[in-house]
Structure formats: structure tokens, C-alpha cells
Amino acid sequence: MIKSFCAKLIVVSTMLFSVQVVAVEYALPAKDSRLIGENQYYVVPEGKLTLEAIADQFQLGLSNMLEANPGVDPYLPKPGSTLVIPHQLILPDAPRKGIVINSAEMRLYHYKKGTNIVEVLPIGIGQVGRDTPENWVTQVYRKRANPTWTPTKRTREIYAARGETLPDVWPAGPDNPMGLFALYVGNLFAIHGTNASFGIGLRVSQGCVRLREDDIEHLFNTVPVGTRVQFVNQPIKATVEPDGNRYLEVHQPLSETQEQFDSSEPLPLTLNKKITAVVANADTDSFVLKRLLEQRTGIPTRINSMQQAKNQDMVNPVDSE
Missing domain, CATH: 2.40.440.10 (L,D-transpeptidase catalytic domain-like)
Known part of the structure; x- marks a missing residue:
């Protein structure tokens, strides 16, 4: 696990000073799945590298980096600190067209x-x-x-x-x-x-x-x-994956007034019927759900217990050869 984490850090650090990517491409999952990609980790090097420059190199917006890394300096992140590169996503609830x-x-x-x-x-x-x-x-x-x-x-x-x-x-x-x-x-x-x-x-x-x-x-x-x-306009995205795991991705909703925009108070979140159906389950971890709705990091997070996923695997076992 530690070796894998360190390897990702090395790869991502190298990427930043190599060729810039135009558009991040993902292979589409099956129709009954909406979770794509993996998060990466990046160690901020010495020097005055702005958060905007890092976001640019990894095909992210400034808001994506600020949500995924609460407390980071929005201008000059601290050298030696580790940033989450939020490249794991839940596809929006919309047709996969255009x-x-x-x-x-x-x-x-x-x-x-x-x-x-x-x-x-x-x-x-x-x-x-x-x-x-x-x-x-x-x-x-x-x-x-x-x-x-x-x-x-x-x-x-x-x-x-x-x-x-x-x-x-x-x-x-x-x-x-x-x-x-x-x-x-x-x-x-x-x-x-x-x-x-x-x-x-x-x-x-x-x-x-x-x-x-x-x-x-x-x-x-x-x-x-x-x-x-x-x-x-979907600040909350959710998915029930084929293995039984349920994920939630929560973003800060958009301000509707200048007063809301200027305020430091968190904006209220509304769970629509589809989102409610995903979270309203006996095995939902209420602590994780509460944390997601409060922190709003934009990072997909599993909200159900491991046991439920294990039970799903027993119902649909993977064939071995």
C-alpha cells in the first residue's frame, strides 16, 4: 500500500513537468456503473508554484483543487505538502451523449x-x-x-x-x-x-x-x-455500483445571490429523490454521510459498510479459472 502510494507520488510529480495533457480521458464503465478514474497525489515542490498552475497541469479547475484540499493556500501551496488530485468522478445523472x-x-x-x-x-x-x-x-x-x-x-x-x-x-x-x-x-x-x-x-x-x-x-x-x-446543476452525484457499493460525491452548491456568495456560511444542500434513494438504506454509515455533506470535497466516497459489499459478492461470485 505504501509503495503504491509513493509510486503514484513519483509518477504525478514527473507528470507536472512533462507534456501537458489536453482533456482527461476515461473509459466509460458499464451502463449500471457511473464511477470512473482514480485520485492521485502530488507533493508540492520547492519554489513558488501556484495552485492555479498545478490545477492547469492536471486538467482541473481551481475550485476542484480547493474542494479536494481544504485549508490549502489558494495561491501558493506549501512546498512539501501533499495535494489530492481529484481525478475519480461520478458521471452526472444525464444521458451519455454529446x-x-x-x-x-x-x-x-x-x-x-x-x-x-x-x-x-x-x-x-x-x-x-x-x-x-x-x-x-x-x-x-x-x-x-x-x-x-x-x-x-x-x-x-x-x-x-x-x-x-x-x-x-x-x-x-x-x-x-x-x-x-x-x-x-x-x-x-x-x-x-x-x-x-x-x-x-x-x-x-x-x-x-x-x-x-x-x-x-x-x-x-x-x-x-x-x-x-x-x-x-448537480452538486451531489451518487451511484450504486455493480458490486453493491454506494458512492456519493458532494460539491459546494452554487450561490444564488451575492449575499450568499460573499458569506462564509455553508449553503444548504437538497437531496433529490434519486440521491435520497441511494442514501436511505439501513447499512448507510451515518457518520460518513454526515461528514460528506459537511466537508463537500467533491471526492467520491463509499457510504455503505463493507459487509453489504461482501454479501453482494457472495450473490454474484467472480468465476475463477
Whole structure:
């Protein structure tokens, strides 16, 4: 166990200073399973390496790293400290088709057509009051390289209140807030890049979905017009796996008001019928469940006892040769 843990640390530390990955790919599990991937561990090296830089290298947003590593310095994590790289996930409760955007965890899932692969990319979403859509099914209507940006009247008013004047149309180029590539999913919304090196995993946009430049270029080149796009808001995800184990993944829900956003008080969580059905079981570990709902680390955690899983294995024994 210790050797395996140390080996992961060595591999992950090496990865950070090698080639950056564009999109994390996962093999899709069977239809009755939604748990994918494994968490990794990374020892922060000496020097001034920012948490944003680490998140970038591991295809994560800043919020993913902050949730998984409570108490970490959001700017410069302590050298020698060990960080969890949260690459184990529960797939959102949505069809495995096209693109699924879960605003609550600030991740985009791309189910690659004709393959058994799902790509996962970190995103930035809309500010409070300029919220990214939820519970919406649409499609990619068109794509454009080097997009222009036409700020809405409301956006221009917001900038004007800060003493900034926006043009009627922001020309294409590296300074454009939409970046160099855009996938338009409605009259007012797009999945696009950014001209900033910060903000993925944060609420920073005017409502659109923002990706790092390498990521949006990858999507632009691989996602065809007509691709289904579904927006969801699922701070709690759950799965009952074939071996009988039940897992819960809990994220901080999105603030609905500026007052909530500015407050340090935890926001209330609502368990829908499907989530309640997963947790409402006699063998649910109430201590683990309470801890998950309080800590909200975004890390899938088993909530039932080992005995229940053992009983399931006895019902469905694995054949030996």
C-alpha cells in the first residue's frame, strides 16, 4: 500500500513537468456503473508554484483543487505538502451523449461519438446574477475561430458602472475575452476560450462557459455542429455500483445571490429523490454521510459498510479459472 502510494507520488510529480495533457480521458464503465478514474497525489515542490498552475497541469479547475484540499493556500501551496488530485468522478445523472456541463462541479463531459470514451475538462462559469444556464438541452449551432464579442446592453452597463467603456463589437484577436475559438449553443450563450490565464474553476464569465485555450481548441476540432449539449446543476452525484457499493460525491452548491456568495456560511444542500434513494438504506454509515455533506470535497466516497459489499459478492461470485 505504501509503495503504491509513493509510486503514484513519483509518477504525478514527473507528470507536472512533462507534456501537458489536453482533456482527461476515461473509459466509460458499464451502463449500471457511473464511477470512473482514480485520485492521485502530488507533493508540492520547492519554489513558488501556484495552485492555479498545478490545477492547469492536471486538467482541473481551481475550485476542484480547493474542494479536494481544504485549508490549502489558494495561491501558493506549501512546498512539501501533499495535494489530492481529484481525478475519480461520478458521471452526472444525464444521458451519455454529446456534451454534458455540470455547473456545480465546473466540469464539462464530452462523450466522444462512436467511442467508449468520455473526456472531462474544467470550466469557468457565469458570475452571480449572470448565471450559466441549467436544466437546458440544446446543441452546437455553429462554430467560429477568431470570434468577435458583442457585449449585451446589460454587460456594457455593468462595465460602465466600473468606469470601463466597452465597444459595440470587440474585434477578434488574442485580447478578445472569448479567446480564439467558440462553439455557439444559443443566441446568448457559447462555449469559448479566454484571454486570461486565470478563472477556470471560478464564477467569472458573463454567463458563457469558459475553457483554457488548449481545451477549447481541442473541443473546436473534435465536436461537430449539431452535437447535443445538456446543462445541469448537480452538486451531489451518487451511484450504486455493480458490486453493491454506494458512492456519493458532494460539491459546494452554487450561490444564488451575492449575499450568499460573499458569506462564509455553508449553503444548504437538497437531496433529490434519486440521491435520497441511494442514501436511505439501513447499512448507510451515518457518520460518513454526515461528514460528506459537511466537508463537500467533491471526492467520491463509499457510504455503505463493507459487509453489504461482501454479501453482494457472495450473490454474484467472480468465476475463477
